[in-house]
Amino acid sequence: MKARSSLESRGFVGLRAVLLIVFGLICLAPIVWMLLASFKTNIDIYDPSSTFSFTPTLQNYSAVFAQADFLQFFFNSLVIGVGSTALSLLIGVPAAFSMQRFGMAKSSGLVLLSRVIPHVTLLVPWYFIFASLQMVGGYSSLIISHMFISVPLIVWVMIGVFEGVPVELEEAARVDGLTHIGAFRRIVIPLVVPGIATSAILSFIFSWNNFVFALVLSGTNTRTLPVAIFNFIGYASIDWGALMAACVSITAPMIVMALLGQKYVVAGMTAGAVKG
Amino acid sequence: MSTVVTGRPRRPWDGFSDWANKHRKWVLAAPAIIFVIALMVVPLLYTVVLSFTDAEGSIQRAFDFVWFENYVSILTDTARFWPAVWRTVIFTAVAVTLEMTIGMAVALLLRRPFMGRGLIRVVMLLPLVATPVAVAMMWLLIFEPTVGFANQLLGWLGLPAQGWISDPSTALGTLMLVDVWQWTPMVILILLAGLVGLPEEQQEAARIDGASNWQRFWHVTLPMLKTTVIAALLLRSIDAMKTFDLLYVTKGTGGGSSHEVETLNIYAYALSFDYNEYGMAAALVLIYFLIIVGVLVVLNMRRKEKVR
Incomplete structure (x- = not known):
């Protein structure tokens, strides 16, 4: 089983993990971004410093459902x-x-x-x-x-x-x-x-x-x-x-x-x- | 074959039941077939008739038969038609090539079980099921030149900001990337389903013969996966040629100020519902439909070829 171990070697497993994490993040990130923006005021959306740190608000949802x-x-x-x-x-x-x-x-x-x-x-x-x-x-x-x-x-x-x-x-x-x-x-x-x-x-x-x-x-x-x-x-x-x-x-x-x-x-x- | 073998007394509807069972082939299939004929075949014939006329404005207005005039003016139109053909071809070719390449790579990585595989398989369903109009809006914000995350990311990397969707020279390319984001998971799912069904013996034999990973993929896995690969290619090519929601939502009627993302679908929609040139639109959609059928036939022939 020497060949098998070369395929499933530690290097391969590590590379696979990195590639798949990148792939998963690319699938997920835009949707997370949309989710974050939906909880932001428009002031926070226009402010690059509050990409991830902002006070979440439900005002967008109440505006939509109102x-x-x-x-x-x-x-x-x-x-x-x-x-x-x-x-x-x-x-x-x-x-x-x-x-x-x-x-x-x-x-x-x-x-x-x-x-x-x-x-x-x-x-x-x-x-x-x-x-x-x-x-x-x-x-x-x-x-x-x-x-x-x-x-x-x-x-x-x-x-x-x-x-x-x-x-x-x-x-x-x-x-x-x-x-x-x-x-x-x-x-x-x-x-x-x-x-x-x-x-x-x-x-x-x-x-x-x-x-x-x-x-x-x-x-x-x-x-x-x-x-x-x-x-x-x-x-x-x-x-x-x-x-x-x-x-x-x-x-x-x-x-x-x-x-x-x-x-x-x-x-x-x-x-x-x-x-x- | 036609009578019911029971001891119970005959009921009034048994006559109908006998008839339905005797003709069950058509009784079961007819509603769906009639539905498709009513919604596809009849409108197509109507479109063929319209394509030979100068109908425009309102369909109640009188129109004259101009025969092949509409077809001639479309096929000689180098301002809108041929650029739209070119954009449809380039959008489909680039997007589908990327989807197939990335899709194959990820499918191979996901082939064998490992910790976290289930999670990746759930995450990649999200782009697939998300509503395309919402996806288009989401990417419109991400690629917004002043507040979008894309330019923020470029800024962190020290790269100059881009116009993305708003810049006529990069709009079509950017939207290809969005198509790749949304539909690569479809290719992965199909290829994975094909990979699971492959026997292990050839892999093992090739491994013993000392074939490298790449050689095993190219000479063993890929030929055995051929029909699945072409099926994925077929599905994605046809749907990519028909992309509408993403292009229309982000760039609007006419595919932007200089028609930079106007594909055949977007042009046909504008002719039909913005300019109300029904005769011309009918000729255009028929040409468009024939192009799609052509792609379908060619790829299907490749699929049916025997695997050597």
């Missing part, structure tokens, strides 16, 4: 995220099952093409279609547009998950008197709950973070958080403290989800990439 609108935007993002995720699961999971079991290459290719197409390609037609149906500015157009991200994502993740469920289980259920769809509902679905959790978490994150659909399709009352934060700037001077407090508020739920559901987030992000 605007009744901000809670409304929070609620909008939540409704649209939950609504689009639930509906996408409803149509995406059965579709993925059928596509996996029947090998529907053209159909799954079509669904996955929607993962590739630039959204700007579709925004003008969507705007006019939704406008003619009087849906611009309502939740429905936003939920439908966010589903356009979630459905291909869910199909992509779930096709891989269903590959791991043996067909024999369904055949056994059929012998026991269940229909095909009954076997899917009562035998297969309970087995793929972790895959559904992965899909749901990822779908919610992508909906929560989406900017461009709500930029075009939302009205003043249905604005989502990213659009609300975007509207913070554009005035003569930027209230950096309040802006950073708003940014922390919108990012915090995502970070909590990533910490609690780490396994699912990683599974979703890497789905399908490893197979041939």
Whole structure:
């Protein structure tokens, strides 16, 4: 095992530790910086000597949440995220099952093409279609547009998950008197709950973070958080403290989800990439 | 195949149930397929029609068919279109090359278990899940020339302050770095997942043959990881070509005062929603979509090639 010891030598372990600490700090530092700025007065933000030593204040957060609108935007993002995720699961999971079991290459290719197409390609037609149906500015157009991200994502993740469920289980259920769809509902679905959790978490994150659909399709009352934060700037001077407090508020739920559901987030992000 | 094998009496909906089970392939898949056709195929056809017209201002206004005029004027436009193509290419090439290189290095470092590995793997999820608009704002403050941390850091190192995002000559490069910060963890996750599945025997054999660490990586690990590497490259290239939030939030409409960060996506958005030149915008987005499909097809062909 001489060669092994050269690879795992003390020098290598030390170098690895240094490189990974640098990497971790680069990932973390900007977010810490944003967090610090959100607890600073604008005077402290403009003063280089108070980068790390300052008296923390909650005034930015109270300023952000004092605007009744901000809670409304929070609620909008939540409704649209939950609504689009639930509906996408409803149509995406059965579709993925059928596509996996029947090998529907053209159909799954079509669904996955929607993962590739630039959204700007579709925004003008969507705007006019939704406008003619009087849906611009309502939740429905936003939920439908966010589903356009979630459905291909869910199909992509779930096709891989269903590959791991043996067909024999369904055949056994059929012998026991269940229909095909009954076997899917009562035998297969309970087995793929972790895959559904992965899909749901990822779908919610992508909906929560989406900017461009709500930029075009939302009205003043249905604005989502990213659009609300975007509207913070554009005035003569930027209230950096309040802006950073708003940014922390919108990012915090995502970070909590990533910490609690780490396994699912990683599974979703890497789905399908490893197979041939 | 079509009838239910049970002893219970038939219920009114059993007829429907039989039909649904017989046609379950399409019953299960149809809602999603119809959804995608309604939201993608139909709008695309509409865009194709629009691209042959001079529609502008309001869609209710009458428009004439000008056929390929829009395409000709875009492809001969050296003021906005070709610079935007060039910026899209350079942004994607530089950002994705850095992401793949750093991503591979970190993935190799994280390959074997050690104390603190779990912590690093959690920390690197943060850029990935953070809301892109908030990320853009955060870096806007960090790169702010007078109060930002970036220039403060340069000051500590005795280097001159930079304009970063506000300086037209450095804006695109700075934003590439932000893209690298946000998306390298994605590459790491994918490559790590691929590395875990690799068998150890070849590594061991190469080690016994006296191959150096670099030789083992280049001749053993990398060829076996080829499909995963190309999958990561594919995913990142397509998403980098479609970068919108970061560029639009930091530099606004038109990609800044001299269009310094205007990529195809940003230009297409401006044509659509700021200038309302729908016919021209439709032709542009179709050209843009074809470029992306082209990249997808080329990389996918590489992925499907048999590993020798």
